[in-house]
Amino acid sequence: MKPLLALCLLLIPISVGGQGRTAILDQQVTFDINAGHLEDMATQIRQQTQSTCYYIPEIFDTLSISLKGKMKIRDAFEKIFPKSSHIYVNADPNGNIYITHNQELSMTIGQKGNYTSKGRPRKAPAGKGKYPTAPPGEVAPATKSFVDFDENKLFTVGTVNNNLGYATIIGYVRHRNTGEGVGHASIYISDIPGAKAMADSYGYFTITLPKGRHTLMISCVGLSDARRQIDLRGNGQLNVLMHEFVTSLRTVTVGGGKTNNINSPSMSVNRMDIKTIRQIPALLGEVDVLRAVQTLPGVTAASEGTTGLNVRGGNVDQNLVLLDGATVYNPSHFFGFFSGFNSDLIKDAELYKASIPVRYGSRLSSVLEVLTREGNNQRFAGSGGIGPLSAHLTLEGPIGRKTTLLVGGRTTYADWTLKLLPDQYQDSHANFYDVNLKLSSELDEKNNIYVSLYNSGDRFKLNGDTLYRYGNINGVLKWRHLFNNKLYGNFSAGADNYQFAMSSTALKLNAFRYKFDVSQFHANADLVYTPNNQHRIEMGFSSLYYKLHPGSLEPLDSSLALEDKQDAEQALESALYISDQYTINDKWSVEAGLRYSMFNYLGPHVQYNYPPGLEKTEANLLDSTTYGTGKLIKTYHGPEPRVSLRYKLGDNSSLKVAYNRTRQYIHLLTNTTVVSPTDTWKLSDKYIQPQTADQVSLGLYKNLHDDMYEVSVEGYYKRLQHALTYKNGAVLLLNHHIETDVANAVGKAYGVEFLLKKSGKLNGWISYTYSRTLLRMDDPQVADKINGGQYYPADYDKPHVLNVIANYRFSHRAAVSLTSFYSTGRPITLPVARYYYQGSYRVYYEDRNQYRIPDYFRTDLSVNLEGNHKIKKLGTSSWTLGVYNLFARRNAYSVYFVSENGKTNGYKLSIFGTAIPFVTYNFKF
Numbered sequence: 001m002k003p004l005l006a007l008c009l010l011l012i013p014i015s016v017g018g019q020g021r022t023a024i025l026d027q028q029v030t031f032d033i034n035a036g037h038l039e040d041m042a043t044q045i046r047q048q049t050q051s052t053c054y055y056i057p058e059i060f061d062t063l064s065i066s067l068k069g070k071m072k073i074r075d076a077f078e079k080i081f082p083k084s085s086h087i088y089v090n091a092d093p094n095g096n097i098y099i100t101h102n103q104e105l106s107m108t109i110g111q112k113g114n115y116t117s118k119g120r121p122r123k124a125p126a127g128k129g130k131y132p133t134a135p136p137g138e139v140a141p142a143t144k145s146f147v148d149f150d151e152n153k154l155f156t157v158g159t160v161n162n163n164l165g166y167a168t169i170i171g172y173v174r175h176r177n178t179g180e181g182v183g184h185a186s187i188y189i190s191d192i193p194g195a196k197a198m199a200d201s202y203g204y205f206t207i208t209l210p211k212g213r214h215t216l217m218i219s220c221v222g223l224s225d226a227r228r229q230i231d232l233r234g235n236g237q238l239n240v241l242m243h244e245f246v247t248s249l250r251t252v253t254v255g256g257g258k259t260n261n262i263n264s265p266s267m268s269v270n271r272m273d274i275k276t277i278r279q280i281p282a283l284l285g286e287v288d289v290l291r292a293v294q295t296l297p298g299v300t301a302a303s304e305g306t307t308g309l310n311v312r313g314g315n316v317d318q319n320l321v322l323l324d325g326a327t328v329y330n331p332s333h334f335f336g337f338f339s340g341f342n343s344d345l346i347k348d349a350e351l352y353k354a355s356i357p358v359r360y361g362s363r364l365s366s367v368l369e370v371l372t373r374e375g376n377n378q379r380f381a382g383s384g385g386i387g388p389l390s391a392h393l394t395l396e397g398p399i400g401r402k403t404t405l406l407v408g409g410r411t412t413y414a415d416w417t418l419k420l421l422p423d424q425y426q427d428s429h430a431n432f433y434d435v436n437l438k439l440s441s442e443l444d445e446k447n448n449i450y451v452s453l454y455n456s457g458d459r460f461k462l463n464g465d466t467l468y469r470y471g472n473i474n475g476v477l478k479w480r481h482l483f484n485n486k487l488y489g490n491f492s493a494g495a496d497n498y499q500f501a502m503s504s505t506a507l508k509l510n511a512f513r514y515k516f517d518v519s520q521f522h523a524n525a526d527l528v529y530t531p532n533n534q535h536r537i538e539m540g541f542s543s544l545y546y547k548l549h550p551g552s553l554e555p556l557d558s559s560l561a562l563e564d565k566q567d568a569e570q571a572l573e574s575a576l577y578i579s580d581q582y583t584i585n586d587k588w589s590v591e592a593g594l595r596y597s598m599f600n601y602l603g604p605h606v607q608y609n610y611p612p613g614l615e616k617t618e619a620n621l622l623d624s625t626t627y628g629t630g631k632l633i634k635t636y637h638g639p640e641p642r643v644s645l646r647y648k649l650g651d652n653s654s655l656k657v658a659y660n661r662t663r664q665y666i667h668l669l670t671n672t673t674v675v676s677p678t679d680t681w682k683l684s685d686k687y688i689q690p691q692t693a694d695q696v697s698l699g700l701y702k703n704l705h706d707d708m709y710e711v712s713v714e715g716y717y718k719r720l721q722h723a724l725t726y727k728n729g730a731v732l733l734l735n736h737h738i739e740t741d742v743a744n745a746v747g748k749a750y751g752v753e754f755l756l757k758k759s760g761k762l763n764g765w766i767s768y769t770y771s772r773t774l775l776r777m778d779d780p781q782v783a784d785k786i787n788g789g790q791y792y793p794a795d796y797d798k799p800h801v802l803n804v805i806a807n808y809r810f811s812h813r814a815a816v817s818l819t820s821f822y823s824t825g826r827p828i829t830l831p832v833a834r835y836y837y838q839g840s841y842r843v844y845y846e847d848r849n850q851y852r853i854p855d856y857f858r859t860d861l862s863v864n865l866e867g868n869h870k871i872k873k874l875g876t877s878s879w880t881l882g883v884y885n886l887f888a889r890r891n892a893y894s895v896y897f898v899s900e901n902g903k904t905n906g907y908k909l910s911i912f913g914t915a916i917p918f919v920t921y922n923f924k925f
Helices: 038-049 073-080 274-278 289-293
Strands: 028-036 065-072 087-091 097-101 154-157 166-175 186-188 196-198 204-210 212-220 223-232 240-242 269-273 319-323 346-352 366-372 381-386 390-399 403-412 429-444 447-461 466-482 487-504 512-532 535-555 569-583 588-602 605-609 623-627 632-650 653-664 666-669 680-683 691-704 709-726 742-758 762-777 800-809 814-823 831-837 840-845 856-866 876-884 894-900 903-909 916-924
Touching: 028 038, 028 073, 038 065, 038 073, 065 073, 073 087, 166 212, 166 223, 196 204, 204 512, 212 240, 223 240, 269 274, 269 289, 274 289, 274 346, 289 346, 289 366, 535 680, 569 680, 709 762, 831 903
Parallel strands: 154 223, 166 240, 319 366
Antiparallel strands: 028 065, 087 097, 166 204, 186 196, 186 212, 212 223, 269 346, 346 366, 381 390, 381 916, 390 403, 403 429, 429 447, 447 466, 466 487, 487 512, 512 535, 535 569, 569 588, 588 632, 605 623, 632 653, 653 691, 666 680, 691 709, 709 742, 742 762, 762 800, 800 814, 814 856, 831 840, 856 876, 876 916, 894 903
């Protein structure tokens, strides 16, 4: 039997049959079914009448049917579907039968389209009871998972003038069920070379075509392909609704839009939608965006369980993490084991490792852009879940006619897990929360307003001693304006804040509170101009004001602790940019851009002075200079060119090369290899220069078997300048002379990345990365250089990383996921001798990072079970069961050394040294 097709239309509660009955429903059929399924009934109808039934199979997978004897098809359906079930059976003039739930199908001809100008379903006309649609005509191909009646209508775009020349179509691609924009959908005409466009993250697209009749194809991974027949008479608007892809398990159908890796000139860009992220087994059942990104080639984490990213040889601070345009300085919870992003609200995440768009700056290695959904503008809905550590709830729906609300939150009850630790940790406590709110308002045809707010907080202490608190507060206001068919702009302003505090009251005489915070205020104007299908020009500017309080210590109560406070820092970073994505011909495409950034380090500030040519030490300190508020202390500026070139080797393969330069004016000060809440930030100043990186990348991409397989190989070489490294014995907290404990270094990072992705019933990917990251302290003023001034591995250098992600769907309700991870152990510095000096024993350490901890290996398993698909249900639910660290491998989180009985002994600390089962319950309504 052909794959069964799904229908998604409007909810109209009327009786079986209704308007649209045809002779096929009155035909007699002999049924012989005993405790069978709807598929059995559809098969007997097709065998005897040549009529095909279309329906969503998983809606009826729990339905048991018993029919015996000869009867009309209409009477048979009325027997198994009473009126109270809200099941509707209709037929078209071609004899096809459509079975829908909660949605009546009408076959009226010659009515208006059923979508508003923004692509949202139009409300039913008053007093008519149902919404008319055009007749289906030719049935959709069997590889599709729905019948879209708009595919057989002819849409007139523009007004009548003449049939000569070209015209531009603009519009939105939206999800049929929620009305949300479908980002990165492909729009193209197969028989016109170069007639291609891609929707932005909001689903907006523009394409220029010759006037006349065309068939427009729209595709996106995870959604069923759409087709629109148009009569293009002039500039105009066309909106498209796309349907969820639901495939029969008897066949495997690959969603469209998978050739962007071949056609786009951009390289080293990985996009993961939330469906893909949820398939990856997560720590204790918590779906985690950042941990999912770590499975991509070229991306690693310094230690198990941490969410910090090391991308192509970059430190964790060299990644710009954006949430709807807001910079999140610490996107983690629970000691860094979980990301701070609620997966229920996330639309997708996009990672740029090379070909970084010129609109982004401020970081060296990568940009991770996390986008939240716009919310369901069709109806009120909600989702949530309960897991071993936390619970989450999301609500969304329309507010009035033009505004949509999306709000979600998470909280934890993790203290019980700490009780499982050894006795010395029994008095430990930990909790976290995060809250997101987003308002999306459509003011009119050309103006949209978006408000995004994010707040997170963590509070924990170990063994009742030191209390740690940290959190983020972010807010962004965005205005989106369409100037005309070829030009639109996004204008935004916002504020970001990250703050940390720790306090200790165990010893009253030394009770203290230490804290620091980072604040920034930003404004951006981004314009996109598309004069034709060959050019896509982006231009704009950004301004970013930093305000840092590097650290302060204050006594608590009657403590004798001495108060200490570092001076605040402030700076202004500004940038202008322009780029053009130019399709030269069907084989050649280039994207070239230039970003010019400027950094101004500002007062008030006290700047210490040292003799020129000598090493900066406190002993060499000469005097200081005091700068007033707003006074310019130091300026850095320079160009950041970025270019990528694509050459198509064939329809399913391409070769790409890219170069980009990046600059970073803010630096993370840390003495750990993982993301820690005690890490502080430092701005470039008179002595600490901005870090710069130049990267060259080369890649080969190929799709196989109708895009079911994606294969790519990328090689890169990155040169680092002014990388920040630390002298031996450096003090980072409350250091008023930090320039005396840090030094400049040069670095090089290079590697090769392999990726194999598969779609279908068995899906997933295999990624392997060989990479090296080496640093060398080259500061001529430093006498005692690290490792004698030779290259040494960076703390996060891992030559070999292999990830295997596999998902298999047994049925519409059951799926299993298995993931395996292997990586070389990270570098460490070992103590090799013990000696007596000035009345005490000292430890002598080997050269920095010359040894490694044991290699890392872990396998996770999870099973996802969806609830039944009964007709009468208020919502849907699912269970996720799994095991983290299936083989109970005791991987080293860190290695530490303790002096015991006159000897220095080393120990390996394993955080997750056993198999950890978990179960999570999720629901939607």
